[in-house]
Amino acid sequence: MAKYRIIFDRDACIGAYACVAVAPDTWKEGDDGKAVLVKDVFDEEELEKQLDAARACPVNAIKIINLETGEEIK
Numbered sequence: 145m146a147k148y149r150i151i152f153d154r155d156a157c158i159g160a161y162a163c164v165a166v167a168p169d170t171w172k173e174g175d176d177g178k179a180v181l182v183k184d185v186f187d188e189e190e191l192e193k194q195l196d197a198a199r200a201c202p203v204n205a206i207k208i209i210n211l212e213t214g215e216e217i218k
């Protein structure tokens with residue numbers, strides 16, 4: 145089963161927390177007003193949810209790469 149990794153540009157994050165709303169097991173609200181990534185590697189079965197969270201980010205701070213191919217899919 146393919147594995148994926150989330151790459152988070154925390155400097156870009158504006159704390160809109162769309163990511164937290166879509167994937168609350170992966171993203172948390174941070175004390176400093178920015179998101180905290182609590183789990184960066186996930187399996188294929190979570191791909192659609194994680195892509196939804198990444199696409200929901202208004203400042204494009206979330207990227208997802210396929211760990212086997214190195215391909216950036218979002």
Ligand code: SF4
Nearest residue numbers: 157158160161163201
């Ligand atoms: S959706 Fe983007 S800007 Fe909003 S908290 Fe998540 S990473 Fe930060």
